[in-house]
Amino acid sequence: MNSILGNWAEKFRPHPDGTQLPPHHGHCLGCGPDNPHGHHLVVQRRGEEVHAVHRFSERHMGAPGIAHGGAVATVLDDLFGFLLYLTGTPAVTRQLEVRYDAPVILGTSYELAARVVRDDGRKLFVEAEMSEVGGTTVATASALFLKVDIAHFDRGAPPAPVDLD
Numbered sequence: 001m002n003s004i005l006g007n008w009a010e011k012f013r014p015h016p017d018g019t020q021l022p023p024h025h026g027h028c029l030g031c032g033p034d035n036p037h038g039h040h041l042v043v044q045r046r047g048e049e050v051h052a053v054h055r056f057s058e059r060h061m062g063a064p065g066i067a068h069g070g071a072v073a074t075v076l077d078d079l080f081g082f083l084l085y086l087t088g089t090p091a092v093t094r095q096l097e098v099r100y101d102a103p104v105i106l107g108t109s110y111e112l113a114a115r116v117v118r119d120d121g122r123k124l125f126v127e128a129e130m131s132e133v134g135g136t137t138v139a140t141a142s143a144l145f146l147k148v149d150i151a152h153f154d155r156g157a158p159p160a161p162v163d164l165d
């Protein structure tokens, strides 16, 4: 097994309500603390939802001062990946839809929340929103994740020394 995922099984242990969930792995683009180009998303379990407060930086700029839509999609997709700690099974994104309701401003904090709306065999239907703190929704997302066997991840190249420049 790809060693970067080697401790994944223990990450599926029960996570009490209110606790911070572990990153998928150190170099994950969404949440890995060791990825200098990543978003460094920090996520908590809140009941049957996952929550985060996030600020986009200049590294994720689209229009001047505004987050790139792909960066917003990355963060929403990665947030969905934290629901797997609650469902207890590996799964991958099959389809992702994002609705951009308002520009996401760099350096501004946003609240994110995601949940599973239907767990149907291999299919996990999920939804999320991103909002100004205590205010207006700026983006919503829905996705279909498909549960996969751990062998799915063997197709990834073993983690080489990462050249992140």
Ligand SMILES: CCCCCCCCCCCCCCCC(=O)SCCNC(=O)CCNC(=O)[C@H](O)C(C)(C)COP(=O)(O)OP(=O)(O)OC[C@H]1O[C@@H](n2cnc3c(N)ncnc32)[C@H](O)[C@@H]1OP(=O)(O)O
Residues within 6 Å of the ligand: 005, 006, 007, 008, 009, 024, 030, 077, 078, 080, 081, 082, 090, 091, 092, 093, 094, 095, 122, 123, 144, 146, 148, 150, 153
């Ligand atoms: C211990 C170590 C653990 C390691 C733990 C790894 C950690 C992991 C880190 C996670 C981090 C997360 C980060 C964010 C999440 C990503 O970023 S995941 C990365 C992006 N996604 C991918 O790379 C997935 C690429 N796609 C694939 O590999 C394959 O298409 C899949 C998803 C495995 C599915 O292939 P498949 O098994 O052949 O599925 P398929 O038969 O086509 O469809 C299955 C069922 O779904 C239905 N379906 C398919 N598409 C649709 C659709 N769009 N709408 C409705 N139904 C559909 C089919 O009709 C079928 O239904 P049934 O006939 O069974 O009723």
